[in-house]
Amino acid sequence: MALAERSSLLGICLRWTRGNFTEAEDLLGDACLRVLECDEREPDEAGRSLAFWATVINNLGRDRNRRTRRWNFDYQHRSSDTLGTLPARTISAEQQVFLKECLVAADRGLAQLNDRQRTAILLRSAGIDYSEIGEALSTTSANARKIVETARAALKRASAPHERRIRRAPSSRASLARSYRVET
Numbered sequence: 001m002a003l004a005e006r007s008s009l010l011g012i013c014l015r016w017t018r019g020n021f022t023e024a025e026d027l028l029g030d031a032c033l034r035v036l037e038c039d040e041r042e043p044d045e046a047g048r049s050l051a052f053w054a055t056v057i058n059n060l061g062r063d064r065n066r067r068t069r070r071w072n073f074d075y076q077h078r079s080s081d082t083l084g085t086l087p088a089r090t091i092s093a094e095q096q097v098f099l100k101e102c103l104v105a106a107d108r109g110l111a112q113l114n115d116r117q118r119t120a121i122l123l124r125s126a127g128i129d130y131s132e133i134g135e136a137l138s139t140t141s142a143n144a145r146k147i148v149e150t151a152r153a154a155l156k157r158a159s160a161p162h163e164r165r166i167r168r169a170p171s172s173r174a175s176l177a178r179s180y181r182v183e184t
Contacts, residue, residue, distance in 0.1 A: 106155075
């Protein structure tokens with residue numbers, strides 16, 4: 001890629017990231033990786049055209065925008081300024097595997113709960129009050145609290161082997177697990 005091409009491609013990336021230079025460089029880096037992957041699969045087309053690069057960048061930009069919209073949560077009770085100042089987390093491949101294992105274990109635990117317990121614990125983890133959970137389950141708020149308590153105990157029993165693994169894991173994994181643990 002020539003310097004003139006790089007500046008025009010960076011301009012496309014800047015448009016996708018709304019002028020954020022750091023994000024634009026990341027997007028261009030991702031595009032370079034994609035083009036290199038294509039070159040490994042199809043080495044015949046050594047000189048990729050500017051249009052090909054632009055298509056790759058546009059597709060990656062669309063994917064990023066969709067991902068951002070998909071994960072754009074409505075934080076009504078929290079200050080959006082505080083959330084905007086938090087640094088983005090970067091996770092290594094090992095950490096991603098570990099988190100996936102944690103999610104699989106949590107999914108297995110949720111699958112073992114009955115429908116009322118699963119609904120109650122998921123609503124509570126979303127921050128819903130016990131009175132609203134009681135209404136959703138057609139019961140009292142005290143009973144909803146007890147259902148959530150029972151579900152938590154069942155999840156704790158189901159995740160006991162996994163928790164032992166976390167305690168034996170290196171400190172980086174344990175701190176990662178603590179930082180992603182959901183408080184309910």
